[in-house]
Amino acid sequence: MSRIAARFAQLKAEGRGALMPFIEAYDPDPATSMALLRCLPGAGADLIELGVPFTDPMADGPTVQLAGQRALKAGGTLAGALAMVRDFRREDDETPIVLMGYLNPILSYGEERFCRDAGASGVDGLIVVDMPPEEADALAPHAATEGLDLIRLIAPTTDDARLPKVLAGTSGFIYYVAIAGITGTRSASRDVLAEAIPRVRRHTDLPIAIGFGVRTPQQAAEAVQIADGAVVASALIDTLAKSLDDKGRARPDTVRKVLDQVRELSEAVRGARVPA
Template sequence: MTTRLDRRFAALKAEGRAAFVTFITGGDPDFDTSFEVLKGLPAAGADVIELGMPFTDPMADGPAIQASSQRALRNGASMKKTLDLVRRFRESDNETPIVLMGYYNPIYHMGVETFLTRACEAGVDGLIVVDLPPEEDDELCEPAMRAGLNFIRLATPTTDDRRLPAVLANTSGFVYYVSITGITGSASPEARNVAEAVARIKRHTPLPVAVGFGIKTPAQAADIARAADGAVVGSAIVDAIAKELDSEGRAMPGAAERVLGFVRTLADGVHKARAAAAE
């Protein structure tokens, strides 16, 4: 079965450019602002959207994304409301792929079967669940695949050639290469190292490889876009949202549009980089 992710990456490959993949946390800082940003991301240049599932203990994430989860949870975020965001988004956009990203606990709490049914009904395309290794594929990965969802795995600088086949075995949609060791937003990747890592992964799989962690500026996004099939930006966008909050933690008027303006600068870096490289 061809998915939205398959179609999007195939279309981008035909255009000769990399995907710009954005991450925001569902419900950050509140449901309405989060939806306004989510709805505006495709027009701002996002090719694929990762939507974070708020969780109390996001251990692989840095301070920015941890804080975004806390803001969302304080304002009533839940798995049901995260899926509601996707459902509302699908009312006007049936093409842009949405991948839910986060941890297994909220999915387990809802119940795997119930979660997968509701996710598919809402219009979710894939899952990135960072704390479930390949050895636990029967827990969520295999049921998700049977439900028609892509299951995207993370590969890291420490994923060697012996481990990589296990990581890739049930991966679909794309491979997410974590370009640095450590937590999100903690450092910036080196383009040369990324290019070498992407080439190594591609020796094991025909899937697109998107690279994330540490991309903060249009120039950095452009560098990664020249080396990979996609550039993922999360912490920098989440930081832009945090800067739009007043002293009481509420979104200021016009916050979403200013955040989307920043997203456009990142998108321009990604799209122009690959277009220039193809000339």
């Protein structure tokens, strides 16, 4: 069983949902980013999304854009993100890691070589924001060979006619984009999500995580009451960004501040009663 499947099975047995924090690889520098990655499971991360910096993140709002720019300035690359996962795996063989990013760095690396290296580094899944199912044929077979889950985004605009097509090649879990919009901007209301998630459930047995606009412990708790996981990105990156000095460098308490927030989110997620 893959790490992702095993983790969701374990959480289901515990009767709770997953907290999935997102951090951008190399933001604001490789050492701080690595320290954060290492400490996330201890702070309550059930799965981790590791962002791969890209110059033109067209689905991201200002917070993640700036994180990407800091990461690129610090030398962040796809290869660097893989190296972080390899280091992480020396100590943790259970917490699933999903790489999230855009297609061009993968094309540049080479689809087949990338999937091989990602698998060997201990990556469990891929979210490629600008690769809809219609354009997945160059990457999907290699991902499958290496046992990498290809996790697809489903948006409020994905209608019932289109859902089966998007779900067809999806494995691991479903990433439900809560709002029609970019990251770190608006949030969906509980009522909207309570209607949206059952619609997706009718088409799939895969776990569903909610992302885009999940910022507070309360929102994370609501997300796991309705779905199976909550992705928190911009709220954590905002904390990281605020902790930096005026030259954009990490301060001694940068890692702690982000981890404290992860702990609060985790407590809320663990405290939210999820119907079995």
